[in-house]
Amino acid sequence: MASQLTFKSIKAVVPLLDRVLVQRFKPETKTATGIFLPTSATSSPLPEATVIATGPGAPNKDGQIVPTTVKPGDRILLPGWGGNSIKVGEEEYHLFKDSEILAKIQE
Numbered sequence: 001m002a003s004q005l006t007f008k009s010i011k012a013v014v015p016l017l018d019r020v021l022v023q024r025f026k027p028e029t030k031t032a033t034g035i036f037l038p039t040s041a042t043s044s045p046l047p048e049a050t051v052i053a054t055g056p057g058a059p060n061k062d063g064q065i066v067p068t069t070v071k072p073g074d075r076i077l078l079p080g081w082g083g084n085s086i087k088v089g090e091e092e093y094h095l096f097k098d099s100e101i102l103a104k105i106q107e
Contacts (some may be wrong), residue, residue, distance in 0.1 A: 009088065010052065010086075010088045010091070010093060013053070013086060013093070013095075014053065014055075015053055015054055015055035015095060016055045017055045017056070017057065017058045018055055018057055018058035018066075018068055018097055018098040018099070019054075019055045019095050019096070019097060019098070020051055020053075020054050020055070020068060020070060020076075020095070020096050020097070020098055020101065021051070021052045021053040021054070021086075021093055021094070021095055022049040022050060022051055022052060022076065022078065022083075022093065022094050022095075022096060023049060023050050023052055023091070023092075023093050023094075024048070024049045024078070024092070024094060025048045025049060025050070047077050047078050047079070047080060047102075048075060048076070048077060048078070048105065049075070049076055049078050049094070050073070050074070050075055050076075051070050051071065051072050051073060051074045051075075051076060052072060052093060053072055054068040054070060054071060054072065054098075055068060056068075057098075058098075068098040069098055069101070069104070070098070070101060070104055074104055074105075075104070075105040075107070076101050076102075076103065076104055076105060077101070077102040077103040077104075077105060078094075078096065078100070078101060078102060079100060079102060082096065082100060083095055083096040083100070
């Protein structure tokens with residue numbers, strides 16, 4: 001299970017190396033026709049998120065920094081579980097390694 005950390009501002013969190021700070025999209029609690037969904041139907045995290053901040057990248061075998069493949073503002077696809085969660089007030093964010101990101105969504 002991911003650890004829970006609490007900060008006053010998300011700007012206090014600066015990812016290191018190849019870490020990526022993301023905010024997952026919240027599942028809809030109501031259908032388009034106005035029917036409220038039960039908590040059990042909306043408890044699993046959505047695989048889509050927005051990148052908030054990225055680290056500078058990780059060094060390769062030669063010692064050169066390889067930058068992360070995403071940048072702040074990108075929409076990405078994440079694995080169903082994983083990452084370290086960070087709670088800021090009522091908002092929840094997650095830290096993932098760049099290599100754990102499944103895809104970048106381009107629309």
